[in-house]
């Protein structure tokens with residue numbers, strides 16, 4: 001009698017396991033086309049702001065833009081360490097609350113290191129390649 005109950009219970013436990021396995025779907029890998037050297041279309045690259053900048057290092061072509069999007073639960077910013085002629089940061093997103101974003105177009109080649117104004121440990125780099 002005890003064995004019958006045990007087998008029945010085990011059988012009931014197996015049913016949901018099997019059905020959930022059958023429902024597994026194939027994950028599709030999304031491919032993003034970021035090739036910009038062959039066209040003259042302006043390209044906007046995206047940097048997600050989490051507890052870090054993703055990607056931390058981004059290589060773009062001169063004339064491309066970068067959009068910083070705050071996808072974290074708290075306020076962040078991205079502030080260039082390089083200064084312009086006026087002595088101001090080359091770019092500064094301002095304080096961004098999620099899900100706000102900010103776009104900046106890079107018209108000068110160079111390496112632009114930046115930090116979060118609120119969390120100096122958060123760092124990133126935009127490398128702007130000159131025209132080929």
Ligand SMILES: [Cu+2]
Nearest residue numbers: 076116118119
């Ligand atoms: Cu921050």
